[in-house]
Structure formats: C-alpha cells, structure tokens
Amino acid sequence: MTGGAGSSHRRRGRRASFAIALSGAVIAAPPAIAALAQPVTLEAALLQLAARTGGEIVSLEPGLRTIRVEPPAPELSLEAALRRLLRGTGYRAERIGARSYRIVRVAERRPAPRVSPPPGEQASAPDVIVTASKQRVPLLRFPASITPIAPQDAPASGPTSALGDTVRSTPVLQTTALGPGRDKIFIRGIADSSFNGATQATTGYYLDDVQMSYSTPEPGLALVDVRSVEVMEGPQGTLYGAGAIGGIIRIVPNPAQLDSFHAAIAGSGAMTVGGRPGGDLSGFVNLPVSRDVAAVRLVGYRSHDGGYIDDPLLGRRAINAVDRVGGRVTLRVEAGDGWQVDTTGLGQRISAGDAQYVDGDGRELTRATRLAQPYWNSILLGRLSIRKRWAGGLEFVSVSGVSQYDANDQFDATPRAAPGTIGYVTTRSNLLLTEEVRLSRSRANGESWVVGLAVLRNRDAENRQLGPLNDPTEIIGVTNVSQNVSLFGEWTRPLAASLSATLGLRATEARVDGYPSLKPRAGDLVRGRMTRRIDPTLALSWQLAPRLSLYGRLQSGFRTGGLAVARGIGRVAEFKSDSIGMGEIGIRHLRDGPTGVNFSAALSYAHWDDIQADLIDRRGQPYTANIGNARILTGEVSADWVPVPRLRFDLSALYTVNHVTDGQRLPNTPPFSAHSAASYSWGAFGGTMRTSGAFDYIGRSVLGTSRYLDLEQGGYAVLSARTEWSRRDLTLWLSADNITDSRGNRFAFGNAFTLANGAQGTPLRPATVMLGFRIER
Incomplete structure (x- = not known):
C-alpha cells in the first residue's frame, strides 16, 4: 500500500517500497478515513493516519501487516499519533523531511503482538493503490498500462520544469515543439496532427481531478511543488469521457x-x-x-x-x-x-x-x-x-x-x-x-x-x-x-x-x-x-x-x-x-x-x-x-x-x-x-x-x-x-x-x-x- 510520486514502483532505489501519502495523489491513501473502533494492522493504521494528516510515511519493513494496534484518536497531530501507534511495537519513526517519516525497527526489538496472515498470504511489500481509476485498485490488479513520471528525478530537470520537459525521457509520450504552452502531447502514438485548431485534444490534461483543457494545447504548467504526475494510457472513455482517446x-x-x-x-x-x-x-x-x-x-x-x-x-x-x-x-x-x-x-x-x-x-x-x-x-x-x-x-x-x-x-x-x-x-x-x-x-x-x-x-x-x-x-x-x-x-x-x-x-x-x-x-x-x-x-x-x-x-x-x-x-x-x-x-x-x-x-x-x-x-x-x-x-x-x-x-x-x-x-x-x-x-x-x-x-x-x-x-x-x-x-x-x-x-x-x-x-x-x-x- 503506497502513495506519493505517481506509481511509486518506479521510485529511486533509496526510497522506500512502502509509502503512505496524502490524499488526492495519483497513488495515495483515500482522504478523511475515520478512525476505526476495532484494532487494525499497523500498516492499515499508518495508511489512515497519512490520509487524515496529509503526511508521508515510508518503510522498508515487511512486518507491519502482522502487528495489530488501536488506531489513535483523530484529533492527534501526525507526530503525536505516530508516537501513540508505535509504542510497544518494536518500531520507531525517523523524521526525513518536514512532513515525512520513515518507520524502522528498533535495535533491540521487544516481542510484538502478532496475528497470523490469512491462508496463502506472505508478508511482502504492501500494494500500490491507483486512485486515478476513481476506485481504490491495487496496482498489481489494475488492468491497464499506467506510467508514473518523477520530474524531480530527471537529470536535466530544474525547479520550474514543465510537463513538456519530461517527454524526452518518457517514450510513451510524444510532442510537438511550437513552444511552451502551445504544444500537443500524444500518448502511445494516438496522434491526430501537428497543428493547433478547433478539434478536441486526444489527451486529457488534469490538475488533480479537474480537467484543465478541452481543445487547447497542453498549458505548459511548471511542475512546482507537485507530488506526482501520472500517465494513464488510453482510451479512457469509460472513466474520463470524450477527449481521452489517447489517455490522460x-x-x-x-x-x-x-x-x-x-x-x-x-x-x-x-x-x-x-x-x-x-x-x-x-x-x-x-x-x-x-x-x-x-x-x-x-x-x-x-x-x-x-x-x-x-x-x-x-x-x-x-x-x-x-x-x-x-x-x-x-x-x-x-x-x-x-x-x-x-x-x-x-x-x-x-x-x-x-x-x-x-x-x-x-x-x-x-x-x-x-x-x-x-x-x-x-x-x-x-x-x-x-x-x-x-x-x-x-x-x-x-x-x-x-x-x-x-x-x-x-x-x-x-x-x-x-x-x-x-x-x-x-x-x-x-x-x-x-x-x-x-x-x-x-x-x-x-x-x-x-x-x-x-x-x-x-x-x-x-x-x-x-x-x-x-x-x-x-x-x-x-x-x-x-x-x-x-x-x-x-x-x-x-x-x-x-x-x-x-x-x-x-x-x-x-x-x-x-x-x-x-x-x-x-x-x-x-x-x-x-x-x-x-x-x-x-x-x-x-x-x-x-x-x-x-x-x-x-x-x-x-x-x-x-x-x-x-x-x-x-x-x-x-x-x-x-x-x-x-x-x-x-x-x-x-x-x-x-x-x-x-x-x-x-x-x-x-x-x-x-x-x-x-x-x-x-x-x-x-x-x-x-x-x-x-x-x-x-x-x-x-x-x-x-x-x-x-x-x-x-x-x-x-x-x-x-x-x-x-x-x-x-x-x-x-x-x-x-x-x-x-x-x-x-x-x-x-x-x-x-x-x-x-x-x-x-x-x-x-x-x-x-x-x-x-x-x-x-x-x-x-x-x-x-x-x-x-x-x-x-x-x-x-x-x-x-x-x-x-x-x-x-x-x-x-x-x-x-x-x-x-x-x-x-x-x-x-x-x-x-x-x-x-x-x-
């Protein structure tokens, strides 16, 4: 279960394989999950906490699914809730950013309460969740091609790099080059023409869950303070309607x-x-x-x-x-x-x-x-x-x-x-x-x-x-x-x-x-x-x-x-x-x-x-x-x-x-x-x-x-x-x-x-x- 930079299976290696990120991300925890009255796994509790507070929690530890905890009170802050959740579990939270924490095992871990995994299930890296599907579908079970883009990881990227600057390193994307703010971007070869005009775009451009354009070029937004960019390959007619024949x-x-x-x-x-x-x-x-x-x-x-x-x-x-x-x-x-x-x-x-x-x-x-x-x-x-x-x-x-x-x-x-x-x-x-x-x-x-x-x-x-x-x-x-x-x-x-x-x-x-x-x-x-x-x-x-x-x-x-x-x-x-x-x-x-x-x-x-x-x-x-x-x-x-x-x-x-x-x-x-x-x-x-x-x-x-x-x-x-x-x-x-x-x-x-x-x-x-x-x- 992970969130953050697009489909985070393409994160840089030093990043965790488990991330719970703020709501609204392409692969993220759902928003405003109310605290459950019954004990849940530590992984699920961390997922709820990240969704409620908008923080990011990452971990390489595979055992989080095997520990049951009481969810913290919803009025607690991120820091206080983490302390409450991890007390007595044998894990601690390391701060890695202003709103980011890494969950690690303590050097001498005390025995932690465990539950047996369901039959046939092995402790493994949690699932990536694709919310661009407008449902909570694990990436492993998502029946379509999806490509995450991490602009900050591109060697030539700068603080104000735009979507067009990432096309060269993303083969599923193609683009014209009339200049920033008047280019067309195509997905997987669904390209109608090189020129701008009255026709509806083949690609749908979205800021979070709002459509930005209909028949105009890609607007060339600078990707400043952006958590993730995701290419959902098309056609996406069922979920996104007309104008998504190439994808979104x-x-x-x-x-x-x-x-x-x-x-x-x-x-x-x-x-x-x-x-x-x-x-x-x-x-x-x-x-x-x-x-x-x-x-x-x-x-x-x-x-x-x-x-x-x-x-x-x-x-x-x-x-x-x-x-x-x-x-x-x-x-x-x-x-x-x-x-x-x-x-x-x-x-x-x-x-x-x-x-x-x-x-x-x-x-x-x-x-x-x-x-x-x-x-x-x-x-x-x-x-x-x-x-x-x-x-x-x-x-x-x-x-x-x-x-x-x-x-x-x-x-x-x-x-x-x-x-x-x-x-x-x-x-x-x-x-x-x-x-x-x-x-x-x-x-x-x-x-x-x-x-x-x-x-x-x-x-x-x-x-x-x-x-x-x-x-x-x-x-x-x-x-x-x-x-x-x-x-x-x-x-x-x-x-x-x-x-x-x-x-x-x-x-x-x-x-x-x-x-x-x-x-x-x-x-x-x-x-x-x-x-x-x-x-x-x-x-x-x-x-x-x-x-x-x-x-x-x-x-x-x-x-x-x-x-x-x-x-x-x-x-x-x-x-x-x-x-x-x-x-x-x-x-x-x-x-x-x-x-x-x-x-x-x-x-x-x-x-x-x-x-x-x-x-x-x-x-x-x-x-x-x-x-x-x-x-x-x-x-x-x-x-x-x-x-x-x-x-x-x-x-x-x-x-x-x-x-x-x-x-x-x-x-x-x-x-x-x-x-x-x-x-x-x-x-x-x-x-x-x-x-x-x-x-x-x-x-x-x-x-x-x-x-x-x-x-x-x-x-x-x-x-x-x-x-x-x-x-x-x-x-x-x-x-x-x-x-x-x-x-x-x-x-x-x-x-x-x-x-x-x-x-x-x-x-x-x-x-x-x-x-x-x-x-x-």
Missing part, C-alpha cells in the same frame, strides 16, 4: 498540510553554449490556519529560458527566449465527520520573444524572417473538491472546475517579393466549465465499484487577422460551444482468489454548436450534430504470483465533431466525430522489498475511425478535416532494477507501427523511442551525494499525413547527467543536458506561410549546464 495526464500538486508550518525555496542558473543565460526561482509556504482543521498552501515561481537562435535578417541574437510566471493557492478544510473540502486557484502566463524554429533541418541555429513572431498564452483555473468517506469504504466525491485559456500568436506571412511586411495574428479564448459527482466503494475482498455523473461546457473562440500589423484585415474565425452530459459506472469483482473482472459503461450525450466569427450574431449559429455514445470497458486481471500479474482490456473512446475553418479564406465547414477501439494485454511485476526488479510490458492494437485533424494547406491557411482511418500496433516495456540499496537502473521503450487509410503514417509517432538511466547515492561531507545519468533516443517520425507534410523529423539521441548533495534541509545540484552538444530536428515546422519555401526545423537546445539549490524547513 494527471498532475497532482501537494495539498495544504494541516498540522505544521512548512516552506521551501529553490532556484537555478543556466548557461547554454552559444546562447544567453537563464534561470528560475520558486517557492512555497504551507500555513496551518487552525491546527488539524484548516491550512493554506501558497506557491509561486518565475523562470527565464535564455534564447539560442539568431535572426541575421532582423539583426537580432538569441531571439527565442521564453518567460514563465505563475502561482497557486490551495486551501484544505477538515470539516469533521469525515468531510474534507479542498479549493485551488491557479494562474500562469508564458511569453516568448520569437518563434522556436530555424531554417533548414535544425543543425544551424539561425533563421531569416522579415517580422518577429512573438507569442503569449495564459491559464487561470479554479477547483472545488468536496469528499466524504465512511468507515465501510464508501466515498462520495464532488469536483467542480473552471478553466480560462487565452493565447495570442503572431507569424511572418510576408511573400518573398513583397515590399513591406505581412503579419498573421491569431487570438484564442477558451472557457471550460466542468462538474463531476461520483460515489464509490472498495471492499477488503478486492471488489470495488464507482458510479457518477459528469457535465461539461466548453466555449472556444478564435479570431484571425492578416495584413500589415498597423492595418490588418480580419478573416473568418470560429467559435464552438460544446456541451456534454455523461453517466458512467465501473465494477470490479473477484471471480476467484487470483482472478478478477472489470465491467464499465459510459453513456454520453454531446453536441457542438458553432459560430463563424469571434463575435457571434444570432443568425450566424450553425447547429452541430447531436452525438450519443456508449463506451464500454471489459478487463480481466490474473495474479499469477504474489508480485506478478497478467491483464487484458478492451475499451473505446471518441471525440465530438464541430465547426472549423475550411479550405480557402473565409470558409467554414463541419467535421465529424471520430472514435477509437483498443485491445491490450500486459504483464506487471513489482519488487518485494528494497531491492529487486519492477517490470511491466504491454501489447496493444487500436482501430481509429474518421480521424479528426487540424491541417494547413500550401498557402499556409489552416483547415480541419476527417482524414480517414488508422490501425495502430504498439509494444511497450518499462523496468527499474535495484540490485543493491542506493543503486538503480531504469529502462523504458516504445515500439509502434501505424498506417492511415492512404498508406501514410500518423504524425509525431516514431517507430521506436527509448530511455535509460542510472543513479547511485552515498554518504559524503556529512550528507548524501547522488549522481545520475540518462540516455534518450527519439526515433524518426513525420510532420503530417499528407504528401505535402511528409517531412522527416526526430532521429537523435541526448545524454544528460546530474549530481546533487543534500544535508538536512539544504540541497545543492549541478546538471548538464545535451552533454555532447547533439544537433537534431525535434519538430519540422514553425511557420505555415514559409513552409513551402524551404525546410524548417526546431533544434535541440545546445549543451546546457545548470547549477541550483533548494532550502526547506
């Missing part, structure tokens, strides 16, 4: 902690070969308002990525610098009787002085344009979560969310022989409202179920202008209003001691109404089609051994249709809904104890019909169309091996084969990508030293499915390394990214209006050295 990415921030003050500050400086310096600064403060009742957590950050691309025609150097500033406020209230209320407010703005592409294949870091191409985007998000959990395992959850995304992009559309300059400017505004209410229950025998109602409304408006920047002409844009109501349910039932089945169903009614302008008039309404869908799930999980399982899954998903810009200036057209069906088989092994191997592998086959795609024509104008059907075969593997404590090796890889109707390949889906890493830690200078290195390979892919867009990209490798030293509340670190100064084309696009004039490429950042610190108390 769930970012879980640290919630407010109720019983202690906690603060941290982190910063770094970076130097890039041939570029300008950069740096970032971030911090958070956790303030209990009323001890064990209410607390607030404040997060803030600012970063500057120095540019490294020159434009000699404009006479400017290092034009592609990017600035990011943001913050988050979280309030938690324990209202009593098992009720818990969490509210979150978030804001972030990204601005760039120019585009991220160069002329050619990305080897030369120069571009010649007649007009600068700056952009900015921002996101504001609000979240309200209300939970109630009863002692019998029944849990009620209500989650409300509102998200506002705004963006402005400028491109150079000047023809070669034109005497002046022509600009193309797009302005986008997206408002997303969501509400989900669900009831779930998990039983000790492995049975679990969830039923819920979800409502969504999204308004996406785009305005376009073309011409001289001082006197542009407005050309037609599109405003789509999407409305979606769903009922869903999923039930997992043991069929035998080692075999369980999962059945699920989601019934959805959705429609999209469109307006062919940014400022709609009543007569401009274009009523879309009503979409009614039933998306089922059927899955089996077979536990072959205490730490080994096999699973199979059948699932479907869809995206709604809508109104979009059509071929030719001044036209709009409807595009149809698309759908996907997938079958998957996989195997998973979790290590038992601090050393050993975690391993997972999966093989999947997907049939994707009427693919929606945002495209561009040879004149640079955007349009949306259904481009045909695709067949996608994918194999993936992930493993981490801890041969001895403090030494860890990681390996993950993805292989995929796909074909669209006309024989073309899906965009941004390399046939093969891989990641490998190693880390080792040891005592040094009165603290702990840790060094790590990583090697990433990104295979070759294409920009788009048409012959015009059949442009090659990818096919490069990157080496990075990191060394950090920690002592008490201080951490110092030094990292180097792209150590060999490798040159490669991450993305073969930057400007639709000049693509026909010659090759474009988005280069790797040249060799970069970062020096950073973190102080916490």
Whole structure:
C-alpha cells in the first residue's frame, strides 16, 4: 500500500517500497478515513493516519501487516499519533523531511503482538493503490498500462520544469515543439496532427481531478511543488469521457498540510553554449490556519529560458527566449465527520520573444524572417473538491472546475517579393466549465465499484487577422460551444482468489454548436450534430504470483465533431466525430522489498475511425478535416532494477507501427523511442551525494499525413547527467543536458506561410549546464 510520486514502483532505489501519502495523489491513501473502533494492522493504521494528516510515511519493513494496534484518536497531530501507534511495537519513526517519516525497527526489538496472515498470504511489500481509476485498485490488479513520471528525478530537470520537459525521457509520450504552452502531447502514438485548431485534444490534461483543457494545447504548467504526475494510457472513455482517446495526464500538486508550518525555496542558473543565460526561482509556504482543521498552501515561481537562435535578417541574437510566471493557492478544510473540502486557484502566463524554429533541418541555429513572431498564452483555473468517506469504504466525491485559456500568436506571412511586411495574428479564448459527482466503494475482498455523473461546457473562440500589423484585415474565425452530459459506472469483482473482472459503461450525450466569427450574431449559429455514445470497458486481471500479474482490456473512446475553418479564406465547414477501439494485454511485476526488479510490458492494437485533424494547406491557411482511418500496433516495456540499496537502473521503450487509410503514417509517432538511466547515492561531507545519468533516443517520425507534410523529423539521441548533495534541509545540484552538444530536428515546422519555401526545423537546445539549490524547513 503506497502513495506519493505517481506509481511509486518506479521510485529511486533509496526510497522506500512502502509509502503512505496524502490524499488526492495519483497513488495515495483515500482522504478523511475515520478512525476505526476495532484494532487494525499497523500498516492499515499508518495508511489512515497519512490520509487524515496529509503526511508521508515510508518503510522498508515487511512486518507491519502482522502487528495489530488501536488506531489513535483523530484529533492527534501526525507526530503525536505516530508516537501513540508505535509504542510497544518494536518500531520507531525517523523524521526525513518536514512532513515525512520513515518507520524502522528498533535495535533491540521487544516481542510484538502478532496475528497470523490469512491462508496463502506472505508478508511482502504492501500494494500500490491507483486512485486515478476513481476506485481504490491495487496496482498489481489494475488492468491497464499506467506510467508514473518523477520530474524531480530527471537529470536535466530544474525547479520550474514543465510537463513538456519530461517527454524526452518518457517514450510513451510524444510532442510537438511550437513552444511552451502551445504544444500537443500524444500518448502511445494516438496522434491526430501537428497543428493547433478547433478539434478536441486526444489527451486529457488534469490538475488533480479537474480537467484543465478541452481543445487547447497542453498549458505548459511548471511542475512546482507537485507530488506526482501520472500517465494513464488510453482510451479512457469509460472513466474520463470524450477527449481521452489517447489517455490522460494527471498532475497532482501537494495539498495544504494541516498540522505544521512548512516552506521551501529553490532556484537555478543556466548557461547554454552559444546562447544567453537563464534561470528560475520558486517557492512555497504551507500555513496551518487552525491546527488539524484548516491550512493554506501558497506557491509561486518565475523562470527565464535564455534564447539560442539568431535572426541575421532582423539583426537580432538569441531571439527565442521564453518567460514563465505563475502561482497557486490551495486551501484544505477538515470539516469533521469525515468531510474534507479542498479549493485551488491557479494562474500562469508564458511569453516568448520569437518563434522556436530555424531554417533548414535544425543543425544551424539561425533563421531569416522579415517580422518577429512573438507569442503569449495564459491559464487561470479554479477547483472545488468536496469528499466524504465512511468507515465501510464508501466515498462520495464532488469536483467542480473552471478553466480560462487565452493565447495570442503572431507569424511572418510576408511573400518573398513583397515590399513591406505581412503579419498573421491569431487570438484564442477558451472557457471550460466542468462538474463531476461520483460515489464509490472498495471492499477488503478486492471488489470495488464507482458510479457518477459528469457535465461539461466548453466555449472556444478564435479570431484571425492578416495584413500589415498597423492595418490588418480580419478573416473568418470560429467559435464552438460544446456541451456534454455523461453517466458512467465501473465494477470490479473477484471471480476467484487470483482472478478478477472489470465491467464499465459510459453513456454520453454531446453536441457542438458553432459560430463563424469571434463575435457571434444570432443568425450566424450553425447547429452541430447531436452525438450519443456508449463506451464500454471489459478487463480481466490474473495474479499469477504474489508480485506478478497478467491483464487484458478492451475499451473505446471518441471525440465530438464541430465547426472549423475550411479550405480557402473565409470558409467554414463541419467535421465529424471520430472514435477509437483498443485491445491490450500486459504483464506487471513489482519488487518485494528494497531491492529487486519492477517490470511491466504491454501489447496493444487500436482501430481509429474518421480521424479528426487540424491541417494547413500550401498557402499556409489552416483547415480541419476527417482524414480517414488508422490501425495502430504498439509494444511497450518499462523496468527499474535495484540490485543493491542506493543503486538503480531504469529502462523504458516504445515500439509502434501505424498506417492511415492512404498508406501514410500518423504524425509525431516514431517507430521506436527509448530511455535509460542510472543513479547511485552515498554518504559524503556529512550528507548524501547522488549522481545520475540518462540516455534518450527519439526515433524518426513525420510532420503530417499528407504528401505535402511528409517531412522527416526526430532521429537523435541526448545524454544528460546530474549530481546533487543534500544535508538536512539544504540541497545543492549541478546538471548538464545535451552533454555532447547533439544537433537534431525535434519538430519540422514553425511557420505555415514559409513552409513551402524551404525546410524548417526546431533544434535541440545546445549543451546546457545548470547549477541550483533548494532550502526547506
């Protein structure tokens, strides 16, 4: 039973194999578990304590399941409750952080009260719990692929690294590279197009349990004070509805902690070969308002990525610098009787002085344009979560969310022989409202179920202008209003001691109404089609051994249709809904104890019909169309091996084969990508030293499915390394990214209006050295 950083079977080796972490994490204890009147195992009591207080408790001791204790009184603080729980058990708590403890055996352990394990059960590492399933399903019995991401463990990561910075080391993810805040991220090769437009995203992005976006790019949130990031591979139509045909990415921030003050500050400086310096600064403060009742957590950050691309025609150097500033406020209230209320407010703005592409294949870091191409985007998000959990395992959850995304992009559309300059400017505004209410229950025998109602409304408006920047002409844009109501349910039932089945169903009614302008008039309404869908799930999980399982899954998903810009200036057209069906088989092994191997592998086959795609024509104008059907075969593997404590090796890889109707390949889906890493830690200078290195390979892919867009990209490798030293509340670190100064084309696009004039490429950042610190108390 573990919680914390994603599916913690991929934690670094020096971390414990048993962790109980605060509620709301991707793999975490459920919130607000009332104290039980009857004695429970020490492991269960620690799980309840971590859920109630928001602390983290880790242990390598396998005997916690064999000791029975009386749960502590719910009004006790984390420290006091730990003392009460461990009294006379032969174990003690070591403080390893402001809100973190390690449970260890005392040197001379007194006999502890024991209970015999159930027949056939052996004392072993506790189960990891996957709460992204909206039930409490142990990872070993979870019948689907799930990939945790630990941004802080990446050798090249900094205090304000974003989701896009982790894609290179996560082969199941693929991405475009237009710049932070306007990229698309794909999961396991479910990629529709390289361009942004009106279509719903193939990937669902969530902050905790609130959807952040609908048809907009990945917002580029800085992963500051984030407990875990989890990739739940799709389709996830039953639990997450339309727009999760590729899967979901769930970012879980640290919630407010109720019983202690906690603060941290982190910063770094970076130097890039041939570029300008950069740096970032971030911090958070956790303030209990009323001890064990209410607390607030404040997060803030600012970063500057120095540019490294020159434009000699404009006479400017290092034009592609990017600035990011943001913050988050979280309030938690324990209202009593098992009720818990969490509210979150978030804001972030990204601005760039120019585009991220160069002329050619990305080897030369120069571009010649007649007009600068700056952009900015921002996101504001609000979240309200209300939970109630009863002692019998029944849990009620209500989650409300509102998200506002705004963006402005400028491109150079000047023809070669034109005497002046022509600009193309797009302005986008997206408002997303969501509400989900669900009831779930998990039983000790492995049975679990969830039923819920979800409502969504999204308004996406785009305005376009073309011409001289001082006197542009407005050309037609599109405003789509999407409305979606769903009922869903999923039930997992043991069929035998080692075999369980999962059945699920989601019934959805959705429609999209469109307006062919940014400022709609009543007569401009274009009523879309009503979409009614039933998306089922059927899955089996077979536990072959205490730490080994096999699973199979059948699932479907869809995206709604809508109104979009059509071929030719001044036209709009409807595009149809698309759908996907997938079958998957996989195997998973979790290590038992601090050393050993975690391993997972999966093989999947997907049939994707009427693919929606945002495209561009040879004149640079955007349009949306259904481009045909695709067949996608994918194999993936992930493993981490801890041969001895403090030494860890990681390996993950993805292989995929796909074909669209006309024989073309899906965009941004390399046939093969891989990641490998190693880390080792040891005592040094009165603290702990840790060094790590990583090697990433990104295979070759294409920009788009048409012959015009059949442009090659990818096919490069990157080496990075990191060394950090920690002592008490201080951490110092030094990292180097792209150590060999490798040159490669991450993305073969930057400007639709000049693509026909010659090759474009988005280069790797040249060799970069970062020096950073973190102080916490």
